[in-house]
Every structure is written in C-alpha cells, then in structure tokens.
Amino acid sequence: DTAVSQTPKYLVTQMGNDKSIKCEQNLGHDTMYWYKQDSKKFLKIMFSYNNKELIINETVPNRFSPKSPDKAHLNLHINSLELGDSAVYFCASSQGDRANTEAFFGQGTRLTVV
Amino acid sequence: AQTVTQSQPEMSVQEAETVTLSCTYDTSENNYYLFWYKQPPSRQMILVIRQEAYKQQNATENRFSVNFQKAAKSFSLKISDSQLGDTAMYFCAFKGSARQLTFGSGTQLTVLP
Numbered sequence: 001d002t003a004v005s006q007t008p009k010y011l012v013t014q015m016g017n018d019k020s021i022k023c024e025q026n027l028g029h030d031t032m033y034w035y036k037q038d039s040k041k042f043l044k045i046m047f048s049y050n051n052k053e054l055i056i057n058e059t060v061p062n063r064f065s066p067k068s069p070d071k072a073h074l075n076l077h078i079n080s081l082e083l084g085d086s087a088v089y090f091c092a093s094s095q096g097d098r099a100n101t102e103a104f105f106g107q108g109t110r111l112t113v114v
Numbered sequence: 115a116q117t118v119t120q121s122q123p124e125m126s127v128q129e130a131e132t133v134t135l136s137c138t139y140d141t142s143e144n145n146y147y148l149f150w151y152k153q154p155p156s157r158q159m160i161l162v163i164r165q166e167a168y169k170q171q172n173a174t175e176n177r178f179s180v181n182f183q184k185a186a187k188s189f190s191l192k193i194s195d196s197q198l199g200d201t202a203m204y205f206c207a208f209k210g211s212a213r214q215l216t217f218g219s220g221t222q223l224t225v226l227p
Binding site for chain 2: 033035040041042043044045048055056088090092097098099100102103104105107108110
C-alpha cells in the first residue's frame with residue numbers, strides 16, 4: 001500500500017499543452033502539499049492545503065492551479081506548459097501543518113516539456 | 115525568512131566508515147524543527163531524523179545521529195557504519211511558524227565499496 005501516490009510518474013509533453021498530475025494519500029492526513037524540484041535538485045514549496053483549503057500559495061505562475069476535491073486528493077493542473085516547467089513535482093501530506101509534523105512524500109512526477 | 119545552507123554539494127565515504135554532513139540555517143524563531151531527508155536514486159523522499167529546537171539532547175536513529183548547536187544554528191548529520199544503501203542525496207530542512215519545509219540545496223553522498 002503506497003501512502004502517497006502520484007500519477008503519472010513520468011510525463012513528457014509539448015510546450016503550450018495543458019496537463020494534470022494527480023496525488024492521493026491514504027494516511028488520513030488533513031494537509032497536503034506540492035513541491036517542485038528543479039534540475040539542480042533544489043526543492044521549493046508551491047502550495048499547501050489544509051482540510052481542502054489553500055493555506056500556502058508561494059510565488060507560482062497562475063498557470064499552476066491546485067485542486068483539492070477532498071482531503072485525500074490534491075491535484076496539480078498546469079496550463080500552457082513552458083520549457084521552464086520541466087522539473088520533478090512532489091506531492092506530500094501530513095497530519096496538521098505544525099512544525100513537528102512529519103511530511104510523507106510521493107515518489108515524484110518527472111515532467112519534461114519539449 | 116528562513117534559509118538553510120548545505121555547503122557540501124558532494125561527499126564520499128568508504129563503506130563501514132563514518133561521515134558527517136553539514137547544515138546551517140538562519141532564523142529568528144525560537145521554536146522550530148529541523149529534519150534530514152534522504153533521496154535515493156529512486157527519487158523517494160524519506161525522513162531520516164528530526165530534532166526539536168527546544169530539546170538539548172541530540173536526536174539519534176540507529177546509525178544516524180545529529181549534532182545540534184542551537185546558538186551556532188548548526189545541524190549536522192552523522193552516519194556511522196556507512197552502507198552502500200546510504201548512497202543518496204541528503205537534504206536538511208527547517209520548519210517553523212511558516213508551517214512549510216524550507217530545504218537546503220542538498221549533499222550528494224556516495225558510499226564506496
């Protein structure tokens with residue numbers, strides 16, 4: 001049983017396309033996140049949802065839109081993909097968002113925009 | 115804003131030896147947590163160890179231990195009896211009142227047979 005699962009694991013697409021990455025967690029957590037890892041392996045928070053409400057929205061182009069249909073899912077939709085969007089995107093979840101809570105990560109989705 | 119700095123982009127260690135990875139951070143907060151995450155070639159991010167800023171005792175998890183120096187804002191990871199499976203990218207991370215993980219740039223550790 002995978003705790004945090006993302007689909008797809010790999011995504012290759014052309015510039016200008018719209019794509020979605022799905023994330024599901026079966027841990028019963030109430031907080032979910034999206035992180036972006038760039039080509040230099042640097043990890044940065046993009047979004048955080050707590051009980052389906054957006055609580056963190058870092059400086060991310062509005063082409064990126066997270067959607068949380070329920071507490072167990074946080075999907076990432078990207079419009080008009082650009083070359084610079086190529087990266088590994090990680091979904092994570094935790095029970096609450098306090099400092100002491102452990103975040104559990106999915107296996108990442110490698111997005112390549114050509 | 116918090117920053118986390120890992121000054122060693124790459125390190126290597128012989129199997130069974132001990133290695134220490136460095137991490138420094140900058141914050142004005144008093145209550146926070148520090149974490150070390152491991153990212154093997156499989157890409158999965160795995161929590162290795164965590165430390166609460168209020169605890170003076172250094173955290174340990176089997177072969178992994180930390181040296182937490184709050185005044186110096188230093189949080190190093192020591193891996194004892196290194197194993198081939200320890201080969202991975204190691205990330206230091208901070209979490210405080212902003213309630214989000216702030217990561218360092220990572221250290222690629224290679225364990226040599």
